[in-house]
Amino acid sequence: MATIEVFRPDDLGPALREARIAEDITQQALASLADVGRQWLNAFEAGQKSSAPLDMVMRVISELGVSVTLSQRAPTPAPGIDHEPIDLDALLDGRQQ
Template sequence: MATPRIHAAAALGDLVREARLAQGLSQTELAADAAVGRQWLVGLEAGDKASAPLDMVLRVLHALALDVTLAGSHREGRPLPERPTLPSASDILSRYEKRP
């Protein structure tokens, strides 16, 4: 499967909905797994969360086992600087998972 490029809240919402349905999860189940409200998740899937808190979005993506890669875009006349490889969302979130 190709890596989707997300440039808008609606596209992120579509990706979350498709992944949730593919995994057979209800919105209630995913919201509980990600520790977010179901109504908030409904808004995310609808593309209504353009200014959603990043930690909440990352929890949803982590619950769906989706990784995030941040990439810069080239602006006319300005080359992108070299940047180190960033850790995946799963790596970051695993540091904060509840411990038994």
């Protein structure tokens, strides 16, 4: 079972859309299986239903066979750490001279 991690309500629909596409399920087929309208599912997957009814969202999740982890906010980088890529070859060449 795949696990989807989301940090904002607007991220859940698009994440489930990716899972649906990965499973090669059409939007119409998933809507039918989850007993939701295709137009509702389309708006939900587009991130336009951040206050969607939980029962509808749970049916979509269940039909996709995924697990969802909700987190309060995205992880933040530790302070003082530079997250730019480092060219290790250039760094080592500079030390050898």
